[in-house]
Amino acid sequence: MQFHLELIEDKVEFFEAGDLASLEKKIEQQIEHNKAIMLGVHSVSHQMHVDPDGRKFYSAVVHFKLKK
Template identity: 60%
Template sequence: MEFRLDLIDDKVEFFQASDLRTLELKIEQQIENNKALLLQVHQVQHQAAFNSITGKMLFSAVVHFKAKKL
């Protein structure tokens, strides 16, 4: 039986919330979680869209994490 550890080089995560503060908290929490995997934020993209059915804004973000250079 072979035991092998591979490092994660890239990881992309998607987040969605009804307000900016909640979106920011979700992203900050995942940044802390990914530090244990030796990942750091490489790029963040975000956008806001108005939902005419609910009458509220919808905020979303894509965060690209990359392995830290040791």
């Protein structure tokens, strides 16, 4: 029986929230989880959208890479 481990080198995750504080909290929690598998933040891209009713919607894409 062979046992083979492979490290995750890249991971892209998407987040969304109704306010900026909630979005930031979600991202911070995932950063802590990904530290356990040796991934660090490589880049962050975010956007804000206002719907016709004036409600704001925040989203972000975070690219995690293997820490070397």
